[in-house]
Amino acid sequence: MNNNNSKQAFQEAQKAIPGGVNSPVRAFKSVGIDPIFIKKAKGTTVWDIDDNEYTDFVASWGPLILGHAHDDVVKAVTDAASLGTSYGAPTLIETEMAEQIVKMMPSIEKVRMVNSGTEATMSAIRLARGYTNRELIIKFAGCYHGHGDSFLIKAGSGAITLGLPDSPGVTKSTAKDTLTADYNNLDSVQELFDQHKDEIAAVIVEPVAGNMGVVPPADGFLEGLRKMTKDNGALLIFDEVITGFRLAKGGAQEYYNVMPDLTTLGKIIGGGLPVGAYGGSAEIMDMLAPIGPVYQAGTLSGNPLAMAAGLTALKKLDETPNAYEELEKKAQFVEEGLKLNAQELGLNVVLNRVGSMMTAFFTDSEQVASFDEAMSSDTSKYADYFKGMVENGLYIAPSQFECLFISMAHTEKDLEKLIKGNRKALEAIK
Ligand SMILES: Cc1ncc(COP(=O)(O)O)c(C=O)c1O
Numbered sequence: 500m501n502n503n504n505s506k507q508a509f510q511e512a513q514k515a516i517p518g519g520v521n522s523p524v525r526a527f528k529s530v531g532i533d534p535i536f537i538k539k540a541k542g543t544t545v546w547d548i549d550d551n552e553y554t555d556f557v558a559s560w561g562p563l564i565l566g567h568a569h570d571d572v573v574k575a576v577t578d579a580a581s582l583g584t585s586y587g588a589p590t591l592i593e594t595e596m597a598e599q600i601v602k603m604m605p606s607i608e609k610v611r612m613v614n615s616g617t618e619a620t621m622s623a624i625r626l627a628r629g630y631t632n633r634e635l636i637i638k639f640a641g642c643y644h645g646h647g648d649s650f651l652i653k654a655g656s657g658a659i660t661l662g663l664p665d666s667p668g669v670t671k672s673t674a675k676d677t678l679t680a681d682y683n684n685l686d687s688v689q690e691l692f693d694q695h696k697d698e699i700a701a702v703i704v705e706p707v708a709g710n711m712g713v714v715p716p717a718d719g720f721l722e723g724l725r726k727m728t729k730d731n732g733a734l735l736i737f738d739e740v741i742t743g744f745r746l747a748k749g750g751a752q753e754y755y756n757v758m759p760d761l762t763t764l765g766k767i768i769g770g771g772l773p774v775g776a777y778g779g780s781a782e783i784m785d786m787l788a789p790i791g792p793v794y795q796a797g798t799l800s801g802n803p804l805a806m807a808a809g810l811t812a813l814k815k816l817d818e819t820p821n822a823y824e825e826l827e828k829k830a831q832f833v834e835e836g837l838k839l840n841a842q843e844l845g846l847n848v849v850l851n852r853v854g855s856m857m858t859a860f861f862t863d864s865e866q867v868a869s870f871d872e873a874m875s876s877d878t879s880k881y882a883d884y885f886k887g888m889v890e891n892g893l894y895i896a897p898s899q900f901e902c903l904f905i906s907m908a909h910t911e912k913d914l915e916k917l918i919k920g921n922r923k924a925l926e927a928i929k
């Protein structure tokens with residue numbers, strides 16, 4: 500495989516961009532090769548600048564549930580762009596977007612649009628603090644909620660991939676307001692509530708952890724968090740930046756039938772453009788300025804191009820019959836294929852899947868139900884596996900601690916290619 504153009508582009512990029520990338524996970528650092536520079540994408544195929552072709556299972560880290568450059572999304576964005584790219588004033592499409600989200604997400608009565616998942620989570624905890632008049636939050640080790648200061652404490656995703664779960668630059672006084680508990684361990688949460696009575700504003704959780712690799716919530720975990728937060732006067736925040744509109748029309752809250760007080764959204768909601776959102780009951784959301792005292796703003800929030808792309812994507816998901824059943828079938832087919840490959844080759848792989856998000860952990864552990872079990876994975880084995888996948892024309896996350904995403908655009912042929920390529924990549928590292 501010729502990667503000369505990508506290699507050269509990376510050298511050039513590093514002169515002007517820190518590490519050559521605008522988000523650390525893109526640097527392929529933990530898999531020991533230079534990143535692939537992408538030229539274009541359509542459907543489930545991406546092409547790099549050396550003209551290598553890959554079937555994509557990264558989906559821009561989740562947003563592209565309809566596949567790349569979906570015709571309807573492209574048309575909506577180009578039509579919107581021809582009318583102007585930003586006005587800094589209200590538009591009709593923002594209300595339409597808000598109404599669509601309210602229709603699909605069971606616990607949301609009102610929603611505020613922002614520009615990224617990071618902004619959504621930062622704003623949600625400010626609102627939770629303003630609403631409860633308390634300062635502390637609880638997050639879970641290995642969960643990632645974007646790069647806001649309060650969340651770079653035992654953070655997942657690129658932060659664990661690069662061994663930087665607690666970032667310099669986060670002040671001690673900010674860090675002390677974030678308490679960490681263990682995912683799938685309700686006792687660890689109860690202990691914090693006991694130690695900090697009437698001080699905890701909110702518990703924020705990825706309802707399905709995706710940023711330590713996929714770790715599903717144990718039976719009763721989300722229900723337990725719901726009860727515990729209620730009993731202690733704290734808010735429950737579901738960070739559905741990945742799971743929103745991916746697991747069901749109504750996200751993880753619908754999938755597990757547990758209703759949070761606040762929900763943060765991103766990725767799919769932007770149809771591939773930069774968007775985030777947070778929402779909840781009217782009572783809580785109306786604490787926001789201009790009608791309430793909690794301030795949050797954004798020059799480009801509700802941007803017409805992003806609204807056009809996102810609304811098109813959401814409507815497609817809402818209106819496609821059996822969209823989620825189809826995703827489930829495809830993902831189940833992949834799960835079975837990947838499990839069988841590992842089993843037949845005698846390799847220790849734990850495959851975790853919820854709906855169309857999954858992770859194959861290279862670990863001797865019998866299960867991966869906790870952050871510690873996820874961290875027991877052999878990341879150098881994953882790196883070798885990743886290289887094999889790329890050589891077989893398969894683009895997957897360059898980290899053990901991320902998700903593989905199935906989209907509505909994936910065909911049977913794509914999925915068979917994934918299973919066959921996985922077999923070859925596993926054979927090579929056996
Ligand atoms: C669960 C979760 N929350 C928040 C974020 C932050 O979103 P963004 O990268 O759009 O800032 C991400 C991904 O990055 C995420 O996976």
Ligand SMILES: N[C@H](C=O)CCC(=O)O
Pocket residue numbers: 522523524525560561643656657710741901
């Ligand atoms: N795991 C992150 C989001 O879900 C990856 C995206 C990024 O940080 O660039």
